[in-house]
Amino acid sequence: xxxxxxxxxxxxxxxxxxxxxxxxxxxxxxxxxxxxxxxxxxxxxxxxxxxxxxxxxxxxxxxxxxxxxxxxxxxxxxxxxxxxxxxxxxx
Numbered sequence: 511x512x513x514x515x516x517x518x519x520x521x522x523x524x525x526x527x528x529x530x531x532x533x534x535x536x537x538x539x540x541x542x543x544x545x546x547x548x549x550x551x552x553x554x555x556x557x558x559x560x561x562x563x564x565x566x567x568x569x570x571x572x573x574x575x576x577x578x579x580x581x582x583x584x585x586x587x588x589x590x591x592x593x594x595x596x597x598x599x600x601x
Contacts, residue, residue: 547572547583549592567598
């Protein structure tokens, strides 16, 4: 047990490891047309149009940007936010 600032004991427990989430239902391909790359998230990612948790699988655009900039999928992999994965099995 850990001691608080006033010397009282309190219990501390390690957080359980997160379980990988299943693919979201009704996942749509990215808005940009072209090559799609499936990624499994290593960390959460959210914004006005998307909310992904660690372990979620999602398709991302894999078309390089202007001036040979990396694709959206490659930027996520390079930053360590996601890794390549197979598409989820059709149910």
